[in-house]
Amino acid sequence: MKLLATAAAVLSFASTVLCAEKGNLTKPLTSRLILPSNFKPPQNFKNVNLVHIINLEKSYPKEQINVLIENTAKDAQDEYFIPFTSQQMATIGGLEVKDRKDPDAGLFDAEAVEFDSESDTQFYRIRLPKPLAPKTQQTLGISYSYLSALEPLPKHVGQQESQYLVYTFSAYCPSTYVTLKQKTEVKFPSTNVPEYTIVPGSKGESESPQKQGAKFTYGSFGELPAGAVEPVKVRYEFTKPVIHVSRLERDIEVSHWGGNIAFEDRFTLHNHAANLSKNFDRVQWASQQYYSPPSTAIKELKFPLRVGSQDPYFTDVIGNVSTSRFRSNKREANLEIKPRYPIFGGWNYPFRVGWNADLKKFLRKLKTGQGYVLNVPFLEGPKQPEGVSYEHIELRVILPEGAENVQYSTTVPLVGAEVTLHRTFMDTTGRTALTLTAINIVDDFRDRELIVTYDYPFLAGFRKPLVIFTAFVGVFCAAWAIGGLDVGIHGKKK
Template identity: 30%
Template sequence: MYLSAYPTEKQETLVVLPKGEILAYEEKTEPVKKSQRGKFNYENGSPFLAVTSLKRIIEVSLWGNVAVEDTVDIVHYGAALRGAFSRLDYQRGIGHHASVPALKSVLPASARDIYYRDEIGNISTSTVKKLFDSTEVELQPRFPLFGGWKTHYVIGYNLPAHETLFKKGEKFALKMRFLDYLYDDQVIDEATLRVVLPETVTNIRLESPFDVERLSDEVEKTYLDTSGRTVVVLKKTNLVEEHIQEFKIYFDFHMVNLFREPAMVITAFFLLFAVIMVYVRLDFSISKDKSSESQLRVQALVNEILSCHSKRSALYQTYEDVVSTYKVNKENSQFTNEYRKVENDHKALNQKISTLHAKIRELWSEGADKVQELQNLDSRYRELLQEGVSQTERVLSGKITKQQYQTSDADIGAKKVSLIEKMEAITESL
């Protein structure tokens, strides 16, 4: 219809209808009146699909990913199916012309991790074809769509951030499609777009290629968020394929905030391990366990006794080395000094073991008896050492023969070995 500011004597309106036979129409329609509608009744066997609701969510991550998810409700407004649906008849070709077995959607070429599901779960009857400039997805609902039927599904995918998110300093620009190509000749009654921006963004500005209704911004909290992420909400009705255009959202973001959440995770784990370390070292019992405390004290005393005995056993070899040196150089004064030094060290260790022996007797009588036996064996070992020194002095002075000395030294050595084995058996039993 053409509106003119001048008087019009004759006006014609040409109405082009889709394929099909014209059944009836109103002949008295006046095209110059805006308040009057014309009705045209024609035959059309093609499907009448319409998206009653499209909910699109775009989640922006500055770590290199942009996630997109579309929740779609589609209704077939064609003539309602009469009777029950027969899968067998449908496979034989009956009703194919009036039904929709599949929907062909076109996604960006870099789309990855594509998923397609409904209320029941994942739908495996779909195919993805990678093209040069797009990604073609053929979606097959669980049932073909006949007149009066509807379906609900969710389709989502990820995009690399470098293709849609642009940065200059601390200023960012997001460039995305308002909607994707869902099917041929698509009609969308209502679309709601929610753009989830990173936390702590400021100075948000929108540029749209067509008029949209911007609702109040929302706040959405996800993992590790404190103040929440800003959500830009846009709404538009009566959309067609021509509305598949790109919009832009500009915002500011301080890059130092990018490492805030990783720092929170590291701090949380550090505090957790610190609390565990403190917890395992604290005694939360109301009353002390005297038996357990006594065992700990006994174990500490036993460990100290074993340490002293280990040092004392090392002195036994020092005794042997001093005597061997004396046999070679026959220096009496040097031997006396070195032997006296070893004797003093030995006495100091014996005195310490005796003190520990007195303490352990109050807590563990059986263990005290073993320590006493260990001390007795040490005394006998010292006597054998003294006897060996005496025999060495006698052979050096010529009072006994070398043959007699060797016999006596072998006998003393055998007794030493026996005493050492007994002492080792006692220390292992402590």
């Protein structure tokens, strides 16, 4: 048993390393739109007023740009460009654009454009739903997040010491257009910000930032040319873990015959917080738990599930983990898990959780034809106050054997999608599987819907029972034929 446990631990470590290496090779979002290498966004707009909001309250920076744009060209325009550095493009995720005055109108088309892989400046192109007429204005709300953008300083701390993170940004919001007026607001998790860059005032203006509790404001600034940058670095206290999932494999298996839908999530989890400066002291850790001080270690994870979820399980490479609690009633279903050990900065923990649910709550049949509509959450990871970031997500929806004409819809930005066959026990050709891939996603996208439509012919539902019946008949006939054989030993007849 000890040998098996050792082998499992080695395999777990190798799997973790491979997953981490694969995650680190994640490419930035690209587009089929390839522009000339000398491309420069045409100066068809100006930013009349811009407010840049940087939220550092979670373990990843979330930024929002509220900007009033005006068309300065002689004809209508519908393409607005946002610049990012190549490093930002590799870690940016979940970029969405809305009309600030009409947020219910839906998301604008926004995609990364490729023009010169050697350039340090890359672009996102926003397509306005309607071309903006000359000298008219529109308010845009642009939001996005960065993964792996925070650095602990110092990189090593004691088991009971506070952690400080460093974030670097520009006091001037990077833009490809002239900006007439702007300011940058930074929201911290607490008022403990020991180090920050001071931007001197100009033209009689006071220096920045102006402090108001846990919020710093840089600006406002007057007219600035396109591409203006003012580097700012802040160092602030963050007494929580920095939870990062390098890879999440999520399976959703639909069974029409059993009336069941099974969910399973396989996590490769890391804590990007500051590493321990000394070896872990379990006695000190146990004594701390009586008054539960703030810690950078991951002590537990909470999974709010859909009402009606049942039969949850929590396993890691060693086997079943008993330190979990599941509470379910008519109003909620919560799964709370505790890893085998507290996960400090620099530590990894691969594990999986799964549960079942009644298929009727997620699937409905269309009134006409043989079509079905499946509505499931795209992501149901842990819901933590410090937030969770996902570098690579692979979601697989396994439909019944014989399902065809598979279509899907989701507001989660995807980088890949394919329909393949998934072969399981007693299948003939294999079950239809829809595989979706997303990168650089944060837990703000948790519970976003994934809608899958497919056709399931009536006769296809009898394929599995027919296979099982045929198998039983075959086994019976084989047993009958073997039983009729005379295998006795007889002497030679004289």
